Amino acid sequence: GAVVSQHPSWVICKSGTSVKIECRSLDFQATTMFWYRQFPKQSLMLMATSNEGSKATYEQGVEKDKFLINHASLTLSTLTVTSAHPEDSSFYICSATSGTAYEQYFGPGTRLTVT
Amino acid sequence: AQSVTQLGSHVSVSEGALVLLRCNYSSSVPPYLFWYVQYPNQGLQLLLKYTSAATLVKGINGFEAEFKKSETSFHLTKPSAHMSDAAEYFCAVTHTGGFKTIFGAGTRLFVKA
DSSP states (O other), X not given: OOOEEEEOSEEEEOTTXXXXXXEEESSSOOSEEEEEEEOTTSOEEEEEEEETTSOOEEOTTOOTXXXXXXXXXXXXXXXXXXXXXXXXXXXXXXXXXXXXXXOOEEOOOEEEEEO | OOEXXXXXXXXXXXXXXXXEEEEEEEOSSOEEEEEEEEOTTOOEEEEEEEOSSOSEEEOGGGXXXXXXXXXXXXXXXXXXXXXXXXXXXXXXXXXXXXXXXXXOOOXXXXXXX
């Protein structure tokens, strides 16, 4: 149980285009989902926290207009990187938690490369 | 404020040797503590967690960790390293009053044959 999927697992896009990444909780309802960014050989950096049906809470320094997060249902959150640039290339990981459980269940990650 | 410090960005052990990965935390309230493992180009997999029950926590793949409040530590150990243990390991702390999790910088474990 507690499986989280991400789609796509990798994507290459041209500079200036937008890319959407999906995060789904497959066998539980995720009241809260998190989006992380990970640079090579570095730790996870929390980008934003989203609760179903409400606006995401972004961490300091994360551009909310560039990284659009939508948590439309209890099983789906999306991250859209708008007007992508090469510096947005990174590994994006989502996680989800339910109810009062403090354990996060992580997706397999999405490798974004912007050319 | 919470923080997590992992001592040693790289640890190298021989196959069959003891694995010890160090983690110290800072938290003003009782924390929940986690160890995760990450293989290249993959997400994080939970190894074990401390949630204020037993201080010695056993996890998957033979790993265990001991919560020591007096030392504010949560070190990860495994009696005998296996080649498949080579990966990146992250210690993390979650505030019991919320869901935000703080991750350590990570420790890369190398296992020599």
